Amino acid sequence: MSEDNATNQEAVKSEKKRNTILTILSFAFIIGGAIWILSLFFDFHRYETTNNAQVESYINSVTARATGHVASIHFDANQFVHKGDTLVILDDEEYRIKVKQAEADLAVAEGNLHSLEQSIITAISNEAASKDKLSGDMADLEKAQKDYERFKNMYADSAVTRNQYDQVVSKLQSTKAYLAAGQKSLLASGSVTKQSHTNLEAANATVARKKADLDNALLQLSYTRIIAQADGYVGDRTISVGELINANQVVATMVLNQKIWVTANFKETQIEKMKIGQEVTITIDALGDKEFKGKVTGFSPATGAKFSMVEPDNSTGNFVKITQRIPVKIDFEASAKELEEVKPGMNVTVEIKK
Template structure:
């Protein structure tokens, strides 16, 4: 009988313990639920935080500016490169031929220019000689007219014979004819000189165009050597020797490692408490939650949805009020050496003190 009473007492004690534990757990859950409900209406946090944030960096997409087959690739994926380093060499045989053709065209145009320059000099000399000859003819005409006037008066007074008078008249008419011919010759030489000058100007323009063609051909030839415009780290390598590269085709992407920042997408209800110059704690997930100091630089002038390719249309009748996100730019307050392990695209958590 005593053993049964002892067992009953033990069971009762265990039941009481169990009930106490259940009451305590229920009380804890009740308090936790109450705090959770209160947190929906009141903000008890001392920080504004978001885990919708990533490390960003400028990425330079290197595009080919000429078409050709790849003969050499001088980089590997994830390789550090410097500004001016050669990345890819294209087959340049066709472009070298075009340069030689442009050089030959320029030489021909320059030869034609020299010929026209000489022709212009000759035409101007002929024009000057014709002017001098015309001046002599005018002097001869003046003398012939004076002789004619004198002999006409003398013939009227029977001081000279008719034969002598006829000779003076013939001389006057001959001199007038020579003068007329000289004027026509001067006009013709002037036209020739003017045409020569026009041809010379056209030849000068042709030489300038051929020089431009040569420079363009050399420029196209230079595009067969693709170099890096910046210091950074090259991304994936998707090309092989022998591949055909077309103009404007991206051949490599370079990450500008010296400049990284964080883009944190805060809820629209949070941004009112975020100001430029506020201190920030940046927690990098990939580095075992390593913390870095940062500072708020600026915030986007619009929500992320406004910059999307297909903006939501709230006038369709399917409107559901969804909290929007505003991108905030945050810069690291750390040296490049300290950020060597922080890579663009990493997820981070951002905390900003209120």
């Protein structure tokens, strides 16, 4: 009996000890939970937080500006390229032929222009000769008129014969005819000169147009070399050698190596006290919750729903008020070297102090 009593007493002591430990642990958990809840409460009052946020960057589509078959490709997927690097070369034989045609057309137009320039020189010379001849005819007319007046008086006094008088009259009439013909010739020469100048203006316009055609042909030829317009990383390669590329077709997608930022979608009830310049703590999920500092730099002019392709329609009568999200732009304060591991599209958690 004594052994049974001793065993029971030992079991009771062990049970009391265990209950005491459990009680202490329970109180510790309760106190810890209360402290955690209080810390969250105070944090919620001091910070606005959202995990509806991603890293953003400028992403450009590299498009072809000419149609042609791919002759060679000079980039691989995920490769870093510099501005001006050649990415794709298209077969340019057709474009080179067009350049030669444009050069030939320009040569013909320039030849016509030079011919017209010479014709203008000739027309001006003919007009000057007509003017000189007209001046001579006018002098002859003046002399013939004086001879006629003198012989007319002499004939009246019977100082000259009828035959001599008739010769003077004939000379006067022929001189007037020559003068009239000279005036008409001068008018014709002036008209030819004006027409030549008009033709020269048209020829100059034709040469200018042919030069523009040549420039356009050379420009189209340059489009057969597709180059990078900025520094950045090329995405997946979706084309292959020999493939027919059409104008405006996307041949590559580039993530520009310029700037990255965070777009955080806060609830509309969270942005009341937010303002530009507020400090932000950015935690990146993919980097083991690594933290970066940032600043608020802008607010969207409308909610995200307003920018969606299909805006929600609440006019059906089944209206339920849904809290909207306002996109907030946040810039990193870290250097480019510190942000090398940060990639566009990564999920982040943003915490803004009120």
